[in-house]
Amino acid sequence: MKMEAEANADYAIETRALCKSYGQVRALRGIDLKVKRREIYGFLGRNGAGKTTTIRILLGLVRPDEGEARILGSTLKESRRELLSQIGYFVETATAYPNVSVRENLEIQRRLQGASPASVEESIDRLGLKEYADRRAGTLSLGNKQRLSIARALLHKPRLLILDEPVNGLDPAGIVEIRELLRRLVRDEGITIFMSSHNLAEVDRLADRIGIVHEGLLVEELDAEELRRKTIRSFEIGVDDPLRAEVILRDELGYRIIGRSEGGLLRVAKEGLDPAQAARALVGAGIGLTRLAAVGEGLEDFFMRLTGGEK
Amino acid sequence: MKALDALLCEFLKLRRSVVIRVSFAAWAAGIFFIAFFMWIVMNPGAAATFGLIGDKASFTFGGEGKDWAGYLHVNLMLGAVLGVLFSSIILAWIFGREYVEGTAKNFLALPIGRWTFVAAKVVVAACWLAALLLLTIAGTWLAGTLLALPGWSPALFGLATARLLFISLMSFFVALPVAWIAEATRGYFGPMGYAIGTMFVANFFSHTGWAPWCPWTIVLLAAGPGFDAAATSAPSLGWGSWLVVTATAALGIVLAIFHVERADNAQ
Numbered sequence: 001m002k003m004e005a006e007a008n009a010d011y012a013i014e015t016r017a018l019c020k021s022y023g024q025v026r027a028l029r030g031i032d033l034k035v036k037r038r039e040i041y042g043f044l045g046r047n048g049a050g051k052t053t054t055i056r057i058l059l060g061l062v063r064p065d066e067g068e069a070r071i072l073g074s075t076l077k078e079s080r081r082e083l084l085s086q087i088g089y090f091v092e093t094a095t096a097y098p099n100v101s102v103r104e105n106l107e108i109q110r111r112l113q114g115a116s117p118a119s120v121e122e123s124i125d126r127l128g129l130k131e132y133a134d135r136r137a138g139t140l141s142l143g144n145k146q147r148l149s150i151a152r153a154l155l156h157k158p159r160l161l162i163l164d165e166p167v168n169g170l171d172p173a174g175i176v177e178i179r180e181l182l183r184r185l186v187r188d189e190g191i192t193i194f195m196s197s198h199n200l201a202e203v204d205r206l207a208d209r210i211g212i213v214h215e216g217l218l219v220e221e222l223d224a225e226e227l228r229r230k231t232i233r234s235f236e237i238g239v240d241d242p243l244r245a246e247v248i249l250r251d252e253l254g255y256r257i258i259g260r261s262e263g264g265l266l267r268v269a270k271e272g273l274d275p276a277q278a279a280r281a282l283v284g285a286g287i288g289l290t291r292l293a294a295v296g297e298g299l300e301d302f303f304m305r306l307t308g309g310e311k
Numbered sequence: 312m313k314a315l316d317a318l319l320c321e322f323l324k325l326r327r328s329v330v331i332r333v334s335f336a337a338w339a340a341g342i343f344f345i346a347f348f349m350w351i352v353m354n355p356g357a358a359a360t361f362g363l364i365g366d367k368a369s370f371t372f373g374g375e376g377k378d379w380a381g382y383l384h385v386n387l388m389l390g391a392v393l394g395v396l397f398s399s400i401i402l403a404w405i406f407g408r409e410y411v412e413g414t415a416k417n418f419l420a421l422p423i424g425r426w427t428f429v430a431a432k433v434v435v436a437a438c439w440l441a442a443l444l445l446l447t448i449a450g451t452w453l454a455g456t457l458l459a460l461p462g463w464s465p466a467l468f469g470l471a472t473a474r475l476l477f478i479s480l481m482s483f484f485v486a487l488p489v490a491w492i493a494e495a496t497r498g499y500f501g502p503m504g505y506a507i508g509t510m511f512v513a514n515f516f517s518h519t520g521w522a523p524w525c526p527w528t529i530v531l532l533a534a535g536p537g538f539d540a541a542a543t544s545a546p547s548l549g550w551g552s553w554l555v556v557t558a559t560a561a562l563g564i565v566l567a568i569f570h571v572e573r574a575d576n577a578q
Contacts, residue, residue, distance in 0.1 A: 022575075059420040061576040085422035095413035099327045108323055111316040112421045136327070152417070 012037045012160050012192035018067035027053040029216035042207030043196040050216045051196040088153035089162040094145040098138025105137050115156040123151040142169030163195040204299040214307045231296040237266045238291030245287050313423045317431040338443050346454030353377050378462035383471035391534040394482030399489045403502030405432045406493035425571040444479050478533050484556050485526040487563030494570045523552045526559040
């Protein structure tokens with residue numbers, strides 16, 4: 001019965017109206033998340049928006065006041081141990097037992113997760129920790145602690161990875177390496193990744209879908225295509241006869257011209273604009289088209305706009 | 312099997328720990344100083360040349376014989392006072408470090424019963440204290456032998472060892488609420504407050520008729536009278552005192568398990 005339910009579940013994570021308060025502070029005010037299987041889901045929000053509380057609820061570290069979280073088709077209440085054995089995670093900061101070595105830290109996790117003895121060396125290799133394996137975890141740099149945390153999360157070959165700021169503290173080469181690793185995990189092993197981050201550029205590059213949480217509410221949830229569409233602010237149209245082109249676009253097609261620049265570049269508002277129609281009309285009028293491109297605001301500006309930032 | 316793994320992991324976490332080495336060094340230093348004071352008391356001329364240290368030694372051994380019976384009884388009394396403090400420090404470190412080092416969130420989301428971690432940590436603390444106890448017994452015997460104290464008998468040493476075991480067990484029992492305090496306060500300061508507070512409470516109740524009902528004073532009572540008095544195999548504590556000590560231990564463990572199972576771990 002449980003297996004059937006799991007097989008039917010489309011979502012790796014599904015939350016319904018999650019609410020959580022700490023005293024007078026309302027950390028979550030009804031979060032409804034849907035994370036599809038085998039996708040990378042970027043969970044964005046400002047400090048205190050509710051990201052970590054959501055992750056803690058997903059891992060059973062905190063109980064919601066209201067609502068429910070289903071993970072891989074069931075709740076922690078129904079099958080805590082079975083579910084947790086399929087989740088790899090690290091929360092908030094990379095931590096480890098400082099007086100024991102990297103290898104021993106992984107050995108502790110391996111025993112408690114019930115993973116195979118070979119998994120420790122596999123994880124060390126996978127995360128490039130070989131030269132630090134016998135070093136005390138307390139002496140590692142932040143970036144290597146982060147690698148150790150990811151190695152620990154992957155040790156038991158989980159089906160779902162929940163990562164809080166996975167590239168925090170990594171150098172640019174390390175970020176690329178981890179990004180590639182996460183992509184490989186999804187592509188080759190069918191793992192679902194739920195990651196929270198402040199690093200908008202990283203989420204933009206990596207995530208298949210993005211959820212933006214603000215003041216305890218999910219204010220936007222969209223995939224890469226929707227994000228591209230929503231972040232388009234205008235179109236740039238390059239022509240060899242800007243004066244005639246402006247007349248056609250404005251007077252005949254009813255578009256709003258919001259800017260002009262030297263070299264025959266017109267900036268047209270996105271509202272009502274059909275790029276194909278514009279191109280046909282201009283070419284049909286014998287005007288040479290040198291450029292037709294969407295101008296986006298980028299995830300950062302979009303995020304700031306949604307969360308009431310200054311930008 | 313998982314419980315055994317949890318236990319092995321708790322031992323593994325102690326590897327290369329400075330705190331372990333410091334605890335053994337501190338305990339060994341305590342044994343040495345008691346023996347040193349005994350030597351001073353046995354050699355009054357030397358005591359005079361040591362000034363304050365001599366006075367301190369005389370104070371420590373005041374009323375006790377300069378023999379094995381006196382030496383063992385002073386060890387027992389200090390064991391009763393310091394036993395609760397050391398048990399509290401060890402429990403505070405074992406439980407509190409998971410919060411101080413930020414590792415609690417890692418093990419609380421593992422596919423293993425959270426009570427297992429509490430049980431494993433309590434067993435590790437008990438083993439640690441047992442090792443300190445062995446050091447005490449061996450060190451006391453060695454020091455007493457080197458001092459060539461008069462009045463040695465295997466029966467007397469066996470009786471003192473039995474009392475020491477008894478006191479240590481009681482000290483550990485009444486310190487167990489520290490496990491919960493360390494979890495609830497997420498660190499070391501709460502447990503330290505408990506340890507210091509209980510020393511004051513024990514001292515206060517030792518001057519009242521409530522001594523047999525106060526868990527931390529009961530440990531002092533358990534040290535028993537000196538061995539030149541009518542020494543029995545164990546000091547006679549009433550059933551009420553036993554109940555209080557056992558209930559304190561049970562409460563500590565139940566609260567520690569309840570906390571990791573039920574409380575929000577928003578570390």
